[in-house]
Amino acid sequence: MNQSRFPHLIDLDNYPVSCWNRITDLSIDIKRNPHIYIGACSGKIMGTLFYEPSTRTQMSFQAAMLRLGGGIIGFDNPANSSVSKGESIKDTTKIASGYSDIIVMRHPLEGSVKAAAMTSDCPVINAGDGGHLHPTQTLTDLLTLRAEKGTLSGLTVGFCGDLKNGRTVHSLLKALSCYKNNKFVLISTNELKVPTYIKDRLSASNKEYTEASSLEEAIPMLDVLYMTRIQRERFGSPEEYEKQKHVFRLDGKKMKLAKKDMIVMHPLPRVDEISAEVDDDPRALYFKQANYGMYVRMSLILSVLNEDIKTKPLFTGKIYPDVYCRNPKCITASEPSLPHVFRNHGGVLECEYCDERLLLE
């Protein structure tokens, strides 16, 4: 496999944990002393390729680059780019990376940003690939936890909502499993449980987790409650979504059952899973969390452009030309020219793009 030499951020696993800590440390310094960083990226260009809607991620990346003195190019509606003429991710990335020093990309297919990184001539940052991963939201969440709880260890964290399709949940669970003594309560309906590969990751790092179906019963034991919306756009049919919406709702009554120092986080946007009355509770941190996102992205852009990051190889598996990933939402299903790369775990193959598993026959 041709390994890229750039410090791409596709999955937080691409960077060592010490690097996540350095990025959040630097964000704290940038937030305290913004004047020092004005012009730190002057003359640099960030390309933002957003194939899916975004408010916070895109605007915070743009604000971050502008505050560092750099420039921005890109699109937020693929209908206005050559994508609408049928251009592949490979070609769009190749061209955009020739115009940019760093690329930030969001796409509805799982593994798509990794596929883009393979052909890019500059570092690529994953701003969300379908229902798979969202590493820069996780950096935001780690910074929020450090700043507001003072630690990333010894926490009981409840995740509530669409744990199947919520990419922020997947990335944050993986990240928090790397710190000591964290416990997880996974609150969802039966249909929207956390994918098995994430649960295996928790078990492999000896992290205790329980699955629950009642927010009311789980809330008293939590230090952190991470709420998420039901991801309507990832359902196969409107009927399936209808059955899942409105199941979980955090309101003032439930907040009364929570610890006095429990914090509520949410990557936003919220639909109806947190009632507006909770916004005035000092434990509701989701708006502050969104603001931390800008500082973390300033820090990330700076670190990547200053080459202050040690990366691991983009691919660790092998090419199996005759094996096909069975996940219809995987990028390999729509871009057939991509090499079929899998990690082999004792006969179980794991797709390098989307983490879907299949048995080797």
Ligand code: NCD
């Ligand atoms: C999330 C996302 O896009 O995955 N939002 C964000 O980036 N802050 C969460 C969501 O869309 O529900």
